[in-house]
Amino acid sequence: MDPDKCQGHARCYALAPELFSVDDYGQSTVIGDGAVPEGLEDKARLAVANCPEYAIEEIAD
Amino acid sequence: MARTEAVQGWDTDFDVLDAGYIADPFSIWDKLRTTCPVAHTDRRGSTWLPTRYDDVVALAHDVEHFSSLEVGVIPFEGDEPDDPVLLYGLPPISADPPLHTWTRRLLLPWFSHNQVEGYEELTRQLCVGLIDGFLADGHADAASDYAQQIPARVIARILGVPTELADTFTGWVRDVLEFADDAERRARGVEGLLGFFIEQVEKRRTEPGDDLLSELLHTEVEGEPLEESVVLGMAALVLIAGVDTTWSAIGSSLWHLATHPEDRARLVAEPSLMPLAVEELLRAYSPVTMARMVAGDIEFEGCPMKAGDKVLMNFPAANRDPNAFEDADRVVLDRALNRHVAFGSGIHRCAGSNLARMELRIAVEEWLARIPEFHLADPAEVTWAGGQVRGPRILPVVFG
Numbered sequence: 001m002d003p004d005k006c007q008g009h010a011r012c013y014a015l016a017p018e019l020f021s022v023d024d025y026g027q028s029t030v031i032g033d034g035a036v037p038e039g040l041e042d043k044a045r046l047a048v049a050n051c052p053e054y055a056i057e058e059i060a061d
Numbered sequence: 062m063a064r065t066e067a068v069q070g071w072d073t074d075f076d077v078l079d080a081g082y083i084a085d086p087f088s089i090w091d092k093l094r095t096t097c098p099v100a101h102t103d104r105r106g107s108t109w110l111p112t113r114y115d116d117v118v119a120l121a122h123d124v125e126h127f128s129s130l131e132v133g134v135i136p137f138e139g140d141e142p143d144d145p146v147l148l149y150g151l152p153p154i155s156a157d158p159p160l161h162t163w164t165r166r167l168l169l170p171w172f173s174h175n176q177v178e179g180y181e182e183l184t185r186q187l188c189v190g191l192i193d194g195f196l197a198d199g200h201a202d203a204a205s206d207y208a209q210q211i212p213a214r215v216i217a218r219i220l221g222v223p224t225e226l227a228d229t230f231t232g233w234v235r236d237v238l239e240f241a242d243d244a245e246r247r248a249r250g251v252e253g254l255l256g257f258f259i260e261q262v263e264k265r266r267t268e269p270g271d272d273l274l275s276e277l278l279h280t281e282v283e284g285e286p287l288e289e290s291v292v293l294g295m296a297a298l299v300l301i302a303g304v305d306t307t308w309s310a311i312g313s314s315l316w317h318l319a320t321h322p323e324d325r326a327r328l329v330a331e332p333s334l335m336p337l338a339v340e341e342l343l344r345a346y347s348p349v350t351m352a353r354m355v356a357g358d359i360e361f362e363g364c365p366m367k368a369g370d371k372v373l374m375n376f377p378a379a380n381r382d383p384n385a386f387e388d389a390d391r392v393v394l395d396r397a398l399n400r401h402v403a404f405g406s407g408i409h410r411c412a413g414s415n416l417a418r419m420e421l422r423i424a425v426e427e428w429l430a431r432i433p434e435f436h437l438a439d440p441a442e443v444t445w446a447g448g449q450v451r452g453p454r455i456l457p458v459v460f461g
Contacts, residue, residue: 005408010174014418024170026410048198049398050340052118052406 005055072097083447114385127353151298221272311450313346342399
């Protein structure tokens with residue numbers, strides 16, 4: 001997640017609240033170290049594919 | 062609402078108030094995108110109309126060359142009194158940094174995800190109450206009896222003013238936005254709205270509450286209290302931006318569901334689709350088109366833009382661009398790849414987007430829970446408002 005690109009649309013939080021948190025100013029952050037728990041891969045990809053600012057990137061491990 | 066001369070060609074003489082454009086802008090954008098992706102008009106001043114996703118997003122991010130000091134495209138006659146009450150316009154929407162930055166930071170916490178959750182129950186009760194009022198009739202105007210009634214009441218609560226004033230608010234906001242080309246109506250709306258807030262500000266100086274207005278009055282920036290012009294501008298913005306826009310999104314979504322029984326049935330059967338469906342309806346029927354003002358002569362996509370020209374931030378057309386969305390003109394309720402920009406893009410992203418999204422979701426959820434089957438009473442009766450905010454204004458539907 002690139003904090004400089006995030007403009008607070010909160011689409012990631014709306015679609016995957018298990019993976020993202022959002023502060024009072026709309027800034028989103030990835031919960032934990034960014035590793036996606038098993039079973040939440042689809043939600044993670046949905047968050048990436050819905051960010052209008054291209055602020056979230058999927059990194060294969 | 063045909064108040065304009067016939068358009069001589071959409072590439073060089075477009076008119077966002079043209080009745081045909083208001084009824085069906087989509088086919089016009091589709092054509093422009095392939096023939097003249099940044100159209101121009103000299104109506105109401107030199108104005109540009111981009112229709113491609115990438116262009117609209119690029120313009121929104123270039124805040125240095127495309128200023129927000131003017132976000133309307135309809136000039137307001139008699140707009141420039143010597144001592145304007147709204148010295149700074151409606152910050153942060155009509156401001157550039159640095160004024161934009163700190164006024165926006167003051168507003169954002171009032172519309173944060175957590176804060177908005179606190180308004181969810183109020184919104185739900187409001188929707189249920191409205192539906193209870195017309196359910197037994199077997200029919201209703203989904204725009205004026207329902208969609209129109211919701212946002213103004215929620216905003217009234219946030220501003221800390223009586224919710225009974227909601228209809229008055231709606232009247233002022235329509236005068237300012239929808240009838241902006243009618244100088245008399247617009248002046249009446251501006252006067253009503255400002256007079257109201259000036260009175261409310263006076264009251265809260267002596268009797269502060271826990272509402273947005275009171276907090277703004279008791280906020281200091283760099284050791285100084287906010288100027289009254291800034292407080293009034295911000296309060297007026299919250300009202301103006303939060304009423305017509307969300308109401309239009311709710312109305313358009315209900316129009317879609319009334320005219321697409323397969324989508325309606327699917328959403329009733331699969332309520333878990335709601336979060337994605339709300340985003341898809343926002344994409345397909347984005348209500349808002351703000352403007353920017355060209356700061357200095359610049360060439361954009363081959364167009365010679367001059368300082369002072371307006372550029373319409375055509376987010377609704379961007380959201381229908383087939384290069385950005387597969388099957389762009391079709392509503393796909395569970396669309397997975399959906400980087401829509403209904404709430405804008407960049408630093409002016411709609412500050413109330415969490416609230417708008419919540420109101421739209423609850424309004425559609427509660428409607429479908431009680432009225433799972435409905436259709437247009439007569440398609441010919443439906444009317445749309447357009448210009449810079451598009452949505453249905455008369456939308457009679459029959460239940461069952």
